[in-house]
Amino acid sequence: xxxxxxxxxxxxxxxxxxxxxxxxxxxxxxxxxxxxxxxxxxxxxxxxxxxxxxxxxxxxxxxxxxxxxxxxxxxxxxxxxxxxxxxxxxxxxxxxxxxxxxxxxxxxxxxxxxxxxxxxxxxxxxxxxxxxxxxxxxxxxxxxxxxxxxxxxxxxxxxxxxxxxxxxxxxxxxxxxxxxxxxxxxxxxxxxxxxxxxxxxxxxxxxxxxxxxxxxxxxxxxxxxxxxxxxxxxxxxxxxxxxxxxxxxxxxxxxxxxxxxxxxxxxxxxxxxxxxxxxxxxxxxxxxxxxxxxxxxxxxxxxxxxxxxxxxxxxxxxxxxxxxxxxxxxxxxxxxxxxxxxxxxxxxxxxxxxxxxxxxxxxxxxxxxxxxxxxxxxxxxxxxxxxxxxxxxxxxxxxxxxxxxxxxxxxxxxxxxxxxxxxxxxxxxxxx
Amino acid sequence: xxxxxxxxxxxxxxxxxxxxxxxxxxxxxxxxxxxxxxxxxxxxxxxxxxxxxxxxxxxxxxxxxxxxxxxxxxxxxxxxxxxxxxxxxxxxxxxxxxxxxxxxxxxxxxxxxxxxxxxxxxxxxxxxxxxxxxxxxxxxxxxxxxxxxxxxxxxxxxxxxxxxxxxxxxxxxxxxxxxxxxxxxxxxxxxxxxxxxxxxxxxxxxxxxxxxxxxxxxxxxxxxxxxxxxxxxxxxxxxxxxxxxxxxxxxxxxxxxxxxxxxxxxxxxxxxxxxxxxxxxxxxxxxxxxxxxxxxxxxxxxx
Numbered sequence: 001x002x003x004x005x006x007x008x009x010x011x012x013x014x015x016x017x018x019x020x021x022x023x024x025x026x027x028x029x030x031x032x033x034x035x036x037x038x039x040x041x042x043x044x045x046x047x048x049x050x051x052x053x054x055x056x057x058x059x060x061x062x063x064x065x066x067x068x069x070x071x072x073x074x075x076x077x078x079x080x081x082x083x084x085x086x087x088x089x090x091x092x093x094x095x096x097x098x099x100x101x102x103x104x105x106x107x108x109x110x111x112x113x114x115x116x117x118x119x120x121x122x123x124x125x126x127x128x129x130x131x132x133x134x135x136x137x138x139x140x141x142x143x144x145x146x147x148x149x150x151x152x153x154x155x156x157x158x159x160x161x162x163x164x165x166x167x168x169x170x171x172x173x174x175x176x177x178x179x180x181x182x183x184x185x186x187x188x189x190x191x192x193x194x195x196x197x198x199x200x201x202x203x204x205x206x207x208x209x210x211x212x213x214x215x216x217x218x219x220x221x222x223x224x225x226x227x228x229x230x231x232x233x234x235x236x237x238x239x240x241x242x243x244x245x246x247x248x249x250x251x252x253x254x255x256x257x258x259x260x261x262x263x264x265x266x267x268x269x270x271x272x273x274x275x276x277x278x279x280x281x282x283x284x285x286x287x288x289x290x291x292x293x294x295x296x297x298x299x300x301x302x303x304x305x306x307x308x309x310x311x312x313x314x315x316x317x318x319x320x321x322x323x324x325x326x327x328x329x330x331x332x333x334x335x336x337x338x339x340x341x342x343x344x345x346x347x348x349x350x351x352x353x354x355x356x357x358x359x360x361x362x363x364x365x366x367x368x369x370x371x372x373x374x375x376x377x378x379x380x381x382x383x384x385x386x387x388x389x390x391x392x393x394x395x396x397x398x399x400x401x402x403x404x405x406x407x408x409x410x411x412x413x414x415x416x417x418x419x420x421x422x423x424x425x426x427x428x429x430x431x432x
Numbered sequence: 433x434x435x436x437x438x439x440x441x442x443x444x445x446x447x448x449x450x451x452x453x454x455x456x457x458x459x460x461x462x463x464x465x466x467x468x469x470x471x472x473x474x475x476x477x478x479x480x481x482x483x484x485x486x487x488x489x490x491x492x493x494x495x496x497x498x499x500x501x502x503x504x505x506x507x508x509x510x511x512x513x514x515x516x517x518x519x520x521x522x523x524x525x526x527x528x529x530x531x532x533x534x535x536x537x538x539x540x541x542x543x544x545x546x547x548x549x550x551x552x553x554x555x556x557x558x559x560x561x562x563x564x565x566x567x568x569x570x571x572x573x574x575x576x577x578x579x580x581x582x583x584x585x586x587x588x589x590x591x592x593x594x595x596x597x598x599x600x601x602x603x604x605x606x607x608x609x610x611x612x613x614x615x616x617x618x619x620x621x622x623x624x625x626x627x628x629x630x631x632x633x634x635x636x637x638x639x640x641x642x643x644x645x646x647x648x649x650x651x652x653x654x655x656x657x658x659x660x661x662x663x664x665x666x667x668x669x670x671x672x673x674x675x676x677x678x679x680x681x682x683x684x685x686x687x688x689x690x691x692x693x694x695x696x697x698x699x700x701x702x703x704x705x706x707x708x709x710x711x712x713x714x715x716x717x718x719x720x721x722x723x724x725x726x727x728x729x730x731x732x733x734x735x
Contacts, residue, residue, distance in 0.1 A: 074693055081484045099696065103486030191587065191676060248569030250588025250677045256564075258571060267570055399483075403695035411678040414590075 031061035032087035032326070032333040035076060038066035041279070042143075045350045053341040060333040062088070080105050085323040087330040088337070093130030093139055093319035094395040095402060101133045106321040110136045112335060119339055126389040127317035127359045130396070139319035140338045144356035146275040147314040147382050147389065148198045152295045153288075156183050156269035164295060168206070168235070168302040175244045178269050184246035187268035189254035193406040194394050196413045198272055201313040201393060202299040203232035209307040210388045217396055219431030224423040228306075233412060233419030235302075240413060250414065257284065264288035272299070274314060275379050278372070279355040296375065298382055312382050313390040317359040352376065357383065404429045471709065478702035485696070495699035505704075507679060508687040512711075515597065515683055516662040522602045523609055523658055524651070530606065531613025532643055545614070552607045560671035563600050590680035593673050597681050600668060605661075609654045616650030617643060656719045663712050684708050 036046045043066055050064045065086070067075055079085050080100060089106060091097060100106045113120045120128075127141035152164055160181055165171045171185075178185040189195045204212045208228035215223035223229075239245075246268050252258045260277050262268040264285030271277075278296075282289040301309040320342065322334045341347060343360055351358040352366045357379045367376040383389060394402040408425050411417045417425070481491040499505055534545045551559070566573045567586040574582030587593045620643065628638050666685040669675065675682035675690065682690070684704060692701025 077484055077693070077696070099483060099485055103483070105485060191674065193676075246570065248583075248585035248588050251567065251569055251585050252588075253564075258568060262570055399694065399696040403690060407679065410676055414678050416590075416678055 030327065030329045031063050032330040032337070034062050034064045034088040034090070035067055035072065035079075035086045036064060036090050037072055038068055041354045045347065045354060048350065049341050049344075049347045050337075052344075052346065053337050056340070057333075057336065060336055062333060062337060080323070083325055085325060087323055087326040087334050089321040089323055091139070091319050091321070092315060092392075092395045093141075093317070094391050095398045096395065097131070097139055097319060097321065098133050099398060100321065101138050105324055106138050107324050107331065108136050108138060109140065109322070113137050116339055122360055123343065124317070124359045124361060124383065126383065126386070129389075130316055130391045131319050139321040140342065141317035141359055142320050142342050143318040143358065144275075144351050144354075145315065145317055145359050145379070145383050145389070146356065147312040147379060147386075148202070148272060148274055148299070149296045149379070149382070150270060150272050150299050151263060151277070151281075152270040152297070153263055153266060153268070154293050154295050155266060157295075159183070164297055165300050167300050168305075170300065171244075172239065172242065174269075175239070175242050179243055183266070184262065184268040185243075185270060186245050187252075187259045187262035187271040188245045188249040189252045189256075189259035190245070190249035190410075190413055191252060192254040193410050194392070195254050195259065195273070196409050197393055197406065198274075198313070199236060200232065200409065201390065202272070203235055203302070204229060204307075205311050205313060205388075205390065206299065206302045206307040206309065207232050207235075207305040210311065210390050213390065213393065213396075216426075216430060221430065222423075222427050223430060224426040230419045230423060233422055236412065237415060237419065240415060250410075260284070264294075275356065278375055282355060282372070290371075296378060308387045310382075310385045311388050311390065312386045314392060315395070316383075316389045316391060398432065400432050401429045474702045474705045474709075477698055478706050480699050480702075482698040483696040484692075484698050491699060495697075495703045499700050499703040499707075504679070504682075504687065505707075508682055508684045508704075509711075511594075511679075511681060512663065512683040512685075514594070515601070515665065515681075516659055518598045519601045519605075519662055520655060520658050522598060523606055524655065526602070526606050527609035527654065528613050528644075528647065528651070530610040532617050532639065534610060534614045535617035545610075548607045548610060550607070551604050554604075556604065556668040557671050559600060559604055560668045563596070564672055567596065587673050588677050590677055593677055593680055597665075597669055597672060600672065601662075601665060604668070605658070609658065612654050612657075613647065613650055616647050620646045652719060652722060656716060659715050659719065660712050663708060663715075684711070 034050060037043065047064060047066075050062050054061050076085070076089065076091070080089065080103075085105065089100065097106070123141055124145065127145065128137065131137050131139040131141050150165075156178065157164065160174075160177045160183075162174060162177060163170075165174060175185045201213070208226070212223075212226055212228050212232075215226065246252070246262055252262075257277075257280055259271060259273070260281050261284070263271045264281055278289070278294075281294065285294075288294060298309070298312060301307070320338070322331055326334070343358065348358045348360050348363055349366055352363065352370055355370075355372045355375065357363060357376055364377060364380045367373045367380070370376060390396075394406060397405060405426065408417065408422050412419070412422050477488070478495055479490065479492060480488050481494065482488045530548065534541050534548070564587070565571075569575065569583055569585060569588075572582075574580070574584070584592055586596050624642050624646070625638055628642055633641065663683075664685055665683060666689065669681055669683060669686055670689070673681045675686045685708065688701045688704040688708065691697050691704065
């Protein structure tokens with residue numbers, strides 16, 4: 001019953017044209033509502049996609065409203081809890097989606113995807129994992145895949161006359177060499193906490209394969225006490241103790257892109273970060289990217305580790321669900337949007353233009369014309385070849401467990417708790 | 433509604449003393465609507481389990497036992513107390529001195545008082561963002577001016593981060609308290625100083641024997657504002673350190689937000705909110721007791 005208000009609110013901040021006279025339903029406007037993030041260049045792609053849809057379907061309108069990243073996370077949760085969610089609920093899937101499902105706030109799309117098999121087949125299969133809760137699909141994977149990659153500055157490696165690391169051992173060997181030259185081995189925005197988490201994700205995977213974290217996800221008792229996990233946490237602290245990260249990394253945030261700035265200004269030699277940072281380094285880093293100074297590799301294997309070195313972690317896609325509180329008309333509009341423009345040909349082209357890889361099979365055809373063809377192909381191949389494309393831990397876990405995880409990761413990086421204490425603290429929230 | 437009805441008839445029935453009671457109605461209505469009702473809501477929520485999305489489930493005292501058994505609570509209380517005590521200890525002497533200084537009528541002091549006032553005009557979030565940028569170890573003030581002393585892990589070291597919080601809080605609020613003290617000092621009768629001067633008291637003696645004792649109630653007012661206000665420091669700390677590093681600067685208000693919105697446990701967050709309200713009430717009462725006992729007692733003897 002809160003829908004008319006929700007629609008009215010959305011219309012206030014609308015960026016797409018809303019048609020007040022659209023006849024459908026009774027009372028309030030019958031159009032679907034859609035909230036999305038306001039960061040450029042992604043915002044532009046989303047806005048234009050909605051505009052195209054509205055133009056092609058004069059009787060089915062979508063009104064978009066934009067929000068800043070952190071504001072969005074709280075806002076959408078509050079709106080859903082208050083029964084005033086937008087028709088289209090955008091998110092990162094995983095644990096947050098699960099909490100929506102448990103509260104009965106989003107629609108089951110499994111049968112719809114069965115009816116639209118061609119659409120399902122068009123998208124990367126690995127992107128469906130985070131949309132699937134208890135074998136049912138509750139969201140349409142969309143937009144782009146963002147694996148975490150190891151970036152490096154070629155100029156820094158020239159300075160010390162070394163090659164990019166092939167193994168974890170190489171990384172540990174490179175650390176003192178860079179430090180001796182006054183270059184920090186790795187940039188890190190440690191205050192943001194999830195930045196530290198990406199390291200652990202790779203260490204766990206390379207040492208023990210995806211099974212180690214899967215056990216946590218499946219709520220197995222004491223899963224964090226797995227010797228592989230303890231080993232990975234220990235190696236993490238070894239790298240920190242060896243001054244592997246820039247001095248004062250706990251004071252640096254990722255929101256301000258200061259960690260990326262460290263890399264392109266030559267203050268740090270390497271950085272483990274999401275695929276999305278390529279675009280921002282290109283934009284902010286002067287001629288760093290265009291001058292060919294940026295190198296990138298998948299995270300190297302660890303000697304004796306059991307994990308497949310082709311594996312990757314990150315965001316396998318973004319996810320769009322339909323609010324169960326929406327009217328039947330709104331749900332129809334949403335489904336039409338999913339089937340047509342959301343990941344249509346033009347949308348795919350525009351996502352490629354932002355320097356990211358859309359989650360559509362064969363998207364690599366579009367790369368040739370792009371300035372960023374090399375990076376795009378690199379990301380595409382990681383995604384195609386990965387045995388597993390694991391979702392970021394904080395997205396995969398429930399919000400409750402994720403908060404405890406990030407808190408303990410921060411303490412682990414402060415060296416204020418040991419790997420064993422970390423495991424004990426984390427075991428306490430398994431399955432919560 | 434009933435409050436409105438009774439107050440409307442009050443003036444007729446009661447004598448002069450009651451005739452002004454209706455003036456409290458707007459404040460009372462607001463206080464009930466925006467103060468008491470939400471407070472009751474929080475109290476009820478503290479006995480439930482709710483993730484903010486689904487149904488609110490009654491959970492008895494589960495949330496209370498969870499929070500009270502969590503080592504995070506004594507830590508958050510301790511941090512809150514430290515912020516309170518240290519920010520009071522830094523702000524009070526500085527504010528009294530500045531307030532006394534600004535109380536004299538000189539043109540240059542009037543100009544200075546305007547300058548001192550500026551931090552109070554800025555929003556806490558803006559201040560926090562500015563300081564965060566200035567303190568960045570690689571791109572901040574220290575690196576820019578090439579002063580190695582300023583290149584520290586300001587927000588990454590637990591002690592330094594705590595110091596930074598106290599400093600920024602003081603920087604922001606000293607102007608406000610100076611203003612209060614300025615007003616307090618100006619109300620002290622000149623005759624007292626003149627008499628002391630005739631008795632041969634020097635500047636320092638006059639400050640300690642007249643100004644300070646005369647400021648007693650001002651000190652209590654300002655301290656109450658500081659102490660109770662420090663319970664609500666949220667925006668500044670949230671933007672500056674987000675409670676970090678680890679949980680070094682996680683005060684109660686922040687703990688409440690993290691549990692409620694980031695960890696989706698509204699029941700636990702409500703428990704902390706109730707504790708926060710209780711702590712605030714107790715503090716306000718204690719401070720009133722300290723000074724408010726005999727308000728009839730004259731401070732102007734000998735003036």
